[in-house]
Amino acid sequence: MWRNYLKLGWRHIQRNRNITAINFIGLVVGMTAVILIWQYVDFERSYDKFHAQGDQIFRVQTDRIKDGIPFMQFAGGAACAGPVIARNVPEVEDYVKLRGPNESLLHYHFDQKHVVDDVYFAMGTFFDFFSFELLEGDAGTCLKEPWTACITKTLADKVFGPENPMGKTIVLENEAEYVVTGIVADPPENSHLGFSVLLSYATFSDVFVSDNESETAWYWDGYLTYLKLKPNTNWQELEPKFKEAMAATYDEEVAESTVFSLQPLPDIHLTSNLLGETKPPGDGTAVKFLFLVGILILIIAWFNYINLTTAQSMNRAREVGIRKVIGSNRSALIRQFMTEAVIINAIAIICALIFATLLGPAFVNMVDTPMPTSIFDNPRLLMILLACFGLGTFLTGMYPALLQSSYKPIQALNPNLNRGRIKAQWVRKGLVVFQFGISVALIASTLVIYNQMRYMQKRDLGISTEKTLVIEGPLFRDSTYLELGETFKTELAMLPAVKSISGSSSVPGERIGWTAGIQKWGQTEEDENYGFRAIAADPEYSDQYDMEIIAGRSMSRDHGADASSCLLNEEGVKVFQFESPESALGEEINFWGQRVQVVGVVRDFHQASPKAKIEPIILRNVAQNWMLNYFSVKLVSDDMLSMVENMKGTYDRVFGANSPMEYFFLDEHYDQQYKSEALFGKVFTFFSGLAILISCLGLLALIAFVVERRRKEIGIRKVLGSSISGIVMILSKDFLFLVIIAAVLAIPVVHHFMKGWLDGFAYRIDMEWWVFLVAVLLAVAIAFFTVGYQSLVAARQNPVDSLQQA
Amino acid sequence: MIRLSNIERFYKAGLTKTWVLRDINLEINEGEFATIMGPSGSGKTTLLNIIGMLDTPDQGEYEFLEEPVHKFRERRRTELHKHYIGFVFQAYHLIDELTVYENIETPLLYRKIKSSERKAMVANLLDEFNMVAKKDLFPHQLSGGQQQLVGVARAIIGKPKLLLADEPTGNLHSSQGEIIMDLFKQLHADGMTILQVTHSEKNAQYGTRVIEIEDGYIRRDYAP
């Protein structure tokens, strides 16, 4: 019997090639898209799931709070967090602390220096917590003693070549010597911690820091702290205990202003975006939206299948009737129709798997994520997909099977009788409404996303990022560095292509890492303490970046006292509660005990992308080695590359070739910030387009059926004198009505979801009514063209033909 | 074999009832070859469908092989129908996607007959009907008469006790019709009970009994 079903299913598929093709293409495209999207989503969600004890591990996050409002939230929190919590909260089994990531200069042979990213100090318990694979060395002891280090396999191969690194000494920053005590497999991409060197934390806490401050200071941030909780602890109930511990160890005030909370390890990548994250955080919202789009695409493809199969079932009613007369019962018919569904779905998923594998690398390229390129690397996801395929086949096969097998033979075999179409028609209309609803929703969402992206990119940043090349200061800096910096600037300024040059601690295009609590002169930290972002910069900096001075003047070398002058931005003026920018002029500020005077106020500018809120900023002069991180070079023309070689020569000459010159173009650097949104926009638009396309395909076929069924009516109407446009109108009317219903249902849903998305942006567009109007009109237009085309073809036919046929 | 008592069949259109069959009392014995005749719309097909258990009467009792069909649920009726009744239609109603061979074989599939046995049965019948050469053709490749031959073959392959034929020659040329009628005669001679609907006096002559029906009533019942 099964062979018979298969044979029959196959013949039926062949006989209805067009419909099958549309069904099939929809399913293949849909499933391919879903496979790709879900691979990405699955990868983003797989972060830190590989740790054996991951469900017991939590990161301690620190909020700095003033007047009940957190003004700074750190991923790496207070120095005291781990020890204080572990001592006072019995549910905590153990903790591990890390400090980093730092960039560092590393060598084994003196003449082979390597710039390495992601250097951390890590406590000896590191390998108890995390399931990173230690290839060589002893997990219990390798990071215990001061001056020991573990390095990754890749780095070991690069630095040591064929030599065995174990027990050898590596040198950091030309002076600090560490013995290699362990070699670690490269951390997987889906880990929020990515390291190349782990230095023993004892080196930091026992040697570099005095008075045990790294374990007791409540005011010192930047320590990544992870707790291991006893099994079955309810972590959400622990936070009040942290507060009690802080109050007991320090005092009530400290406990109020330094608040700890926990982040489950696997949630960090997609949900946490705090100061000092170890890797660029993932976009949880985007991942959620894409997951949803994946499901929608699948549903659309399934609905196509259901729609087309039930529409077709009219033609198969006769077969059902005959079969019942010659002895089939209902379940045999259901099995037969299910077999057809299985055949089509199975071939579709096989094709989809092949396509997804072929397109994998291109897709990975498109989403720019270090994920595996083939679904076959992910057996779990493969199983989910197969289960999903099974469910889909069952759902899409079952309804048409039930419907088709329900026909009564005498009705089915009588050509003059209505074959119980009404019920099926309502279901079909419902599905079409749903599909159009999805289309309207996706079009509207795409428009909103696109508008927001454009809004961000077109927004007046308050600074100019053009024609600017930024050179990073060398990593190794001795006491002569500031002087060398002056020399470097003077020499570069002599190049004809260079318009101006200035040094600074940070450049636009990133959040400022340097935060400082400052107050008006005469006040102490206890009285008031405003959290500012600080930029140390040469006096030329504000002019070079075209910042608008709205009160006072920029800093200047001509004023003798300007070593102690500063600029505020408007937000800073507000935070200090000065009445106006003018009234801020001349005010004196206590900056870490130093007395600085406000000489000017700049209009608010977007230091970071408009996604982030503008923060209070204070601009000071460069006073110390560590402040001079960047040299911004404004060039005369856009042709910058030719200049770079020249500059490299100067750089090597001035600083000595201790590390190669690193540089970037500021506009590109700034645009990097839009990368994840731009990517999301691109991927979302692409897959929305696909979804709409599949929808249209299904609609096209469905309308072909409707037109076919009404061919006789069309003929009669024409004989009676109806115009072609009149007939097109009659046929299109029903579908337009469905689109309108769909739109009415879809708009509130889109509005809700898009509002959620936009809330992630500090500066955002309003969702205007025309966006929805355009989406609806577009959907109407799409429907009208698909319906209209088919109706036109039908209406043009010679009425005699259609009447004779019927 | 068949006993109908006080069978009524009507359709409701709005508030009015239209009777198709009224007060039908009819008995047909095993081995009869009966013909139902009457004008179009008089209810012949409806009667045949009720007897064939494709339709249910609104009132009255129907006994088939001493079993009270009117009391049965759909499932049991389907079973009875499957085992004892074969149908031949005016419009042949072959399955387009199946070959001649497969069309004839299908009822056996639903009766769960073993493959080897199936093959033998179909081969025999094809031979008997002189259609061996055509077994791999699809219905649209056959003439009307040949299609109806397949229709008859399909109806009898399951060895039903009762063969119902609704205007089996209605779409055929008279020479083709004769072939079908000769076949019926042969089947009857071999012991099959046959009930046919026809408009042709000539075809009625093949049978042993004529039942005339008009406006839903049985008007006459006689031997031809």
Ligand SMILES: Nc1ncnc2c1ncn2[C@@H]1O[C@H](COP(=O)(O)OP(=O)(O)O)[C@@H](O)[C@H]1O
């Ligand atoms: N489902 C139905 N609904 C309404 N009327 C029906 C239905 N089926 C049959 N009829 C009517 O019943 C009458 C008898 O039909 P039928 O048995 O097919 O007649 P015959 O086969 O004698 O030509 C006809 O008038 C027909 O219109």
Ligand SMILES: [Mg+2]
């Ligand atoms: Mg009839």
